[in-house]
Amino acid sequence: MSFTREAPLPGASFGAALRFDGGAGEIVAAAERDAKALPAALAEAKGLLLIQGMGAIADDPDLLIHLSRVFGPEVEDYHHTLTDPKSVHVSVPEILLVSNMPPVGKAPPKRPEPPLAADGLIPVQYPHRKGWHTDQSYRRPPPDISLFYAVTPAARDTGQTLFANGILAYEALPAALKAKVDKLEGLHAQPGSGRSRAAALAGTMPRAFAAHERSQRQPVVRTHPVTGERTLYLCEWGQMDWFEGPFVDMEPGPHGAGAVLLDEVMAHLTERRFCYAHEWTQGDLLIWDNRCLVHAATWFDGDSEGRLMWRTTVHGNPGAYYAGEKKSWIPVAAR
Numbered sequence: 388m389s390f391t392r393e394a395p396l397p398g399a400s401f402g403a404a405l406r407f408d409g410g411a412g413e414i415v416a417a418a419e420r421d422a423k424a425l426p427a428a429l430a431e432a433k434g435l436l437l438i439q440g441m442g443a444i445a446d447d448p449d450l451l452i453h454l455s456r457v458f459g460p461e462v463e464d465y466h467h468t469l470t471d472p473k474s475v476h477v478s479v480p481e482i483l484l485v486s487n488m489p490p491v492g493k494a495p496p497k498r499p500e501p502p503l504a505a506d507g508l509i510p511v512q513y514p515h516r517k518g519w520h521t522d523q524s525y526r527r528p529p530p531d532i533s534l535f536y537a538v539t540p541a542a543r544d545t546g547q548t549l550f551a552n553g554i555l556a557y558e559a560l561p562a563a564l565k566a567k568v569d570k571l572e573g574l575h576a577q578p579g580s581g582r583s584r585a586a587a588l589a590g591t592m593p594r595a596f597a598a599h600e601r602s603q604r605q606p607v608v609r610t611h612p613v614t615g616e617r618t619l620y621l622c623e624w625g626q627m628d629w630f631e632g633p634f635v636d637m638e639p640g641p642h643g644a645g646a647v648l649l650d651e652v653m654a655h656l657t658e659r660r661f662c663y664a665h666e667w668t669q670g671d672l673l674i675w676d677n678r679c680l681v682h683a684a685t686w687f688d689g690d691s692e693g694r695l696m697w698r699t700t701v702h703g704n705p706g707a708y709y710a711g712e713k714k715s716w717i718p719v720a721a722r
């Protein structure tokens with residue numbers, strides 16, 4: 388497979404932009420013929436690839452599914468995973484719609500306050516920036532790769548997607564913090580399930596969960612199943628369980644020892660030196676590795692513009708830690 392590689396991505400110390408001759412159809416066909424090339428490029432780039440000029444996907448969404456299958460054995464069918472049907476593409480159930488427009492109607496995140504960081508750039512560091520997460524970490528086994536395609540991105544300088552690299556952050560973690568997190572497990576909750584830090588601070592008791600909805604333990608430090616690298620794997624306000632967590636066997640709740648440690652680790656993971664901010668252009672495709680990156684959405688003017696992004700999620704290689712596990716999110720009767 389022939390492409391040129393520009394790495395790292397601008398302003399970051401990881402990621403790569405791949406440049407091809409030809410459009411999305413030719414790129415996907417070449418990726419299928421040489422099925423190891425793009426996964427290898429993803430690993431080499433420490434988990435983030437950008438391919439631009441993929442505009443043909445908007446007219447032929449199956450191209451996105453074909454490309455997703457190159458990255459793993461199972462591309463999620465959102466009709467099978469209790470996803471709100473309004474957020475699923477009408478004819479391609481492997482595509483999740485991320486949009487502020489009907490029928491999805493998901494509002495963009497709030498602007499951080501203040502709107503810029505002290506260095507004059509878009510804020511990335513937690514807790515100034517909130518919303519950092521890795522996709523579906525509230526499931527076991529968690530997914531591997533997400534593909535995110537800009538059908539209609541937000542206006543320039545808004546609606547960016549931010550990434551922080553857990554491999555680089557783990558390497559640079561102070562020894563005392565490494566010792567604290569190496570054997571620790573986080574307790575991850577589905578956003579909107581009522582177990583967020585905000586809900587815990589408000590004292591709103593969450594409803595009882597069926598077994599398949601329960602918060603899931605995940606190691607805070609994972610061994611990447613492809614590269615063998617150690618990487619941080621953690622979320623924050625909305626995607627951890629703040630009633631029983633955020634960590635297993637640590638003082639729980641928003642004021643406990645677990646909260647103090649989470650704030651310290653997330654602030655480290657999202658330091659500018661480990662981050663990349665992607666400014667979207669129509670036809671951009673980002674491919675990221677959820678096993679070693681966290682990401683966050685940013686504000687755009689949802690009152691005056693409509694943004695539409697398509698996402699697919701690839702499963703199948705979570706690593707030996709999860710060997711033989713049944714999918715936590717599928718009710719036992721339906722397995």
Ligand SMILES: [Fe+2]
Nearest residue numbers: 520521522682
């Ligand atoms: Fe996400």
